[in-house]
Amino acid sequence: MDVQHRVVILGAGYAGMAAAVQLAARAGRRDGVQVTVVNAQERFTERMRLHMTATGRQLAELSVPELLEGTGARFVRGWVTAVDADARTVLVDDGRVLPYDTLVYGLGGVAxxxxxxxxxxxxxxxxxxxxxxxxxxxxxxxxxxxxxxxxxxxxxxxxxxxxxxxxxxxxxxxxxxxxxxxxxxxxxxxxxxxxxxxxxxxxxxxxxxxxxxxxxxxxxxxxxxxxxxxxxTSGTRVSPLAAVAGLTVDPRGRVVTDAALRSVSHPEVYAIGDAAAIRQGYGVMHGTCQGGMPTGVHAALSIDRVLRGKRPKPFRFGYYHTPVSLGRGDAVVQFTRPDDGPRRFCLTGRAAVRYKETVTASPWPTYGRMKKLPASGAFWPRGGRFTRVRDAG
CATH class of the missing domain: 3.50.50.60 (FAD/NAD(P)-binding domain)
Structure with missing residues (x-):
């Protein structure tokens, strides 16, 4: 394939994988567009289940290359050591230099x-x-x-x-x-x-x-x-790579974005998930899988629109729920207003357990749906259900 536009996605967490699968299912089907995902490990980290891993429970082994299989996106394993925003290149720890035309920055937060x-x-x-x-x-x-x-x-x-x-x-x-x-x-x-x-x-x-x-x-x-x-488990921090690269960041080191999730200083860079400081009407979003996957989807939609000669649309997001497990047999789900304030309704007990397990498992059928995506819409989970969001051209 004669590559004319190179999209490099840094990080294969919930947001990065949503961006990769969504974009590869769209732009990757066209000649000249190459989508590359860079991640330190082949293993996909189910962050929502790590408290279970910490008590010795065996979880499914999920492979990033396998999740990308059939999308046309290629996988590069390695630690990102530097981003040169002027030269538009990414340096990996084994010495490889990956050039990009568009970068999706999704290196999430850690404790x-x-x-x-x-x-x-x-x-x-x-x-x-x-x-x-x-x-x-x-x-x-x-x-x-x-x-x-x-x-x-x-x-x-x-x-x-x-x-x-x-x-x-x-x-x-x-x-x-x-x-x-x-x-x-x-x-x-x-x-x-x-x-x-x-x-x-x-x-x-x-x-x-x-x-x-x-x-x-x-x-x-x-x-x-x-x-x-x-x-x-108290507090989070993000990688300093964005700040070192010269991207505009907030006091916590997150990339400051415009309404379409592009870096305000480098519009060829999109920031998603925990790595991004995304302002909505109610304030700056906080990092969760609930918000991360939609940012990845929206970045993919925006890149696809730009590649088709159109302007990206503003990102709009409202919170829906806060599911919390309380051991294996108990949980609580607090339903929220779009600004993440609590509503009066909540689920508790076994009903909440079933709800949370559905939400926790939802990325995998979502990614599967994205692989077979028609040109008109995107899927992501909302409240245990899948919501179709149309991109009106």
Missing amino acids: DTSAVPGAEDHAYTLNSAQDAELLADRLGRLRGGTVVVGGSGLTGVESAAEIAERYPELDVVLLGRTEPGASMNARARAYVRAALDRLGVKVRTGVEVVKVRPGGVELAGGESIAADAVLW
């Missing part, structure tokens, strides 16, 4: 272990399947003791519940500044707290971890908590 001394060296994270497996190995060798989960956000809640249920002989302590489920309505928040109490999780809020040691954590005020393992 911010740099914010607290000792967290980088002494805390476990859920940044990857390998990281989660390291924690699973540690937990599997304990015959008692204490596990501290630093961060009372949703990842911390899911992890604490999963560990407590899987290893009832362990004392699980959840530490954070805010109440678990703080963004939910009163009923859902009370349900989360009751579930954690039932599982024996000791919750301490209004506290700040100031140091992680080999044998525990230190809190502001001087108190220490001994621990046989510390899991860090």
Whole structure:
């Protein structure tokens, strides 16, 4: 094929894969367009299930090349070490230089272990399947003791519940500044707290971890908590590559985009998922799979429109729900307004478990649908259902 336009997608997470499959199904079918996906590993990381991996549960082995099979997109395995925005090239750790005409920047966020001394060296994270497996190995060798989960956000809640249920002989302590489920309505928040109490999780809020040691954590005020393992889930950070490349970034290092998800400083670069600072009417989006996949789809649609000589359309997104597992047999789903504020309605118990499992599994049928995509629409999951979004030419 005589390549006339090279699209390079950095990162094969939920957003990157959505962009790759969607774009390859469209533009990749035309002569002269080459879609390349760069990722450090062939294994696809199911970030929504890493708290399960961390307790030793066996999940399906998903391969990025296999997920791309039949799309026409090519896969390059390697760590991205630099982006030259002026030369429009990407440098991979094995020395390869990948030129691009359009770049999709989807290098997602990881736990911010740099914010607290000792967290980088002494805390476990859920940044990857390998990281989660390291924690699973540690937990599997304990015959008692204490596990501290630093961060009372949703990842911390899911992890604490999963560990407590899987290893009832362990004392699980959840530490954070805010109440678990703080963004939910009163009923859902009370349900989360009751579930954690039932599982024996000791919750301490209004506290700040100031140091992680080999044998525990230190809190502001001087108190220490001994621990046989510390899991860090508090805060996220993104790769500094975008800032080093000269792209305009926000204070957290995320690429600042225009309404069509293009970099405001380099319009040939699209930013998606956790890597992007995307402003909507209610504010800047926060990173979730719920929002990440639609950004990937929209970037693909925008690139396809530009390749057809048309202008990209503005991205519009509203949140729909917040599903949280509370062990294998319990969950809560908080339905939300578009700005992510809680609605009055929520699901709990087995109904919430079924709902969340449907949502968690939804990327795979979505990608399959994208591979067979007609020219008129895109699919992504919404509330456990698939919503067709038409691109009106």
